[in-house]
Amino acid sequence: MMLLYFVELFELDHDANQKKIATFRLTEESGTVEIDGDHEHSIIKGIQWEGIFDYKYARPGKLHLYDGMKFLENLKYHFRSGYLLATDVEKKIVDN
């Protein structure tokens, strides 16, 4: 058993229907965020290549998947328009 932290990312299509495009997952053991979703999606590719800004602490530079929890907790600030919207960091217990 281990703790899994995750953030879901949703987008609105042209009919304003929301669909999930990715789940960002972090386990206590790995330290690097993994992405469940279409890795060819341009938004996912962009995040992987460019990283995201650190809104929470307004630190210079970017956060990447390997920044683990810091990356995960900034996704909700990164995606907040409604057209793209992330969840808070949630957690659940999963089997190893």
Place this chain on the structure above:
Amino acid sequence: MSEGQKFEIPPKSNEPQNIESVLENWEISSVNKLKGHLPISVVRIKDDGVALFRPEATVGNNPYGNFERGIHRIQLELLAYKIDKILGFNLVPEVVLRQINNQNGIMQRFVDDATVACDMLDWEECVDHAELLKAAIFDHLINAQDRAQRNFLVNPGTGKIWLVDHDQFMMNKESLFGSRIIEEAKQKNLIELSEELAVSVGQLIDSIETLLAEANDNTELKIILKKIEVRAKALLEQKRIV
């Protein structure tokens, strides 16, 4: 009404209507809260039109702490729309105040004919140059600090731009991440203020006093407006984005 056209005046109405009045007054057929960390809902208006509703922040539900600082996201979204309207740029989708399910908030027209720029491979190639210059001027005036590619939409067929997400990060930070729109405009050398655009900026300067009066006792909103006025005057003097 042509197929797919939104917010057209209903045939039953004899009164002149516009998108704002439809957003403000029309009967709502459904409200669906989006999944995510912010309390945003998709509101479908009976017969036609879709909008995004953001309720006014209350203590405890504001993730960015701006309620305590005296300024609300809905005030910033409204301000951005008012500025765009005064400039006559048509870059910010219509925003109105409305109460839904006993919550005060803002309704903003949902843009259904454009794509979030970060979901496009080549927005820089298909964007209309006149639109890009206007958007760069708008971002320069509000000192946009978070205009990343996820905070604007582009219609890939026409190159039309729509600017969204005017919150604390965008409009009330001195030094955050800047504007990708301004970067691209500079790269394309679209920085000169034409006579027509100068008239628009002049209209904004002339309207600042009215906007200040509408800000009532909100000191923080007034500070933002004063800064916009300073930037607008400097832009008129320099006649280019620097």
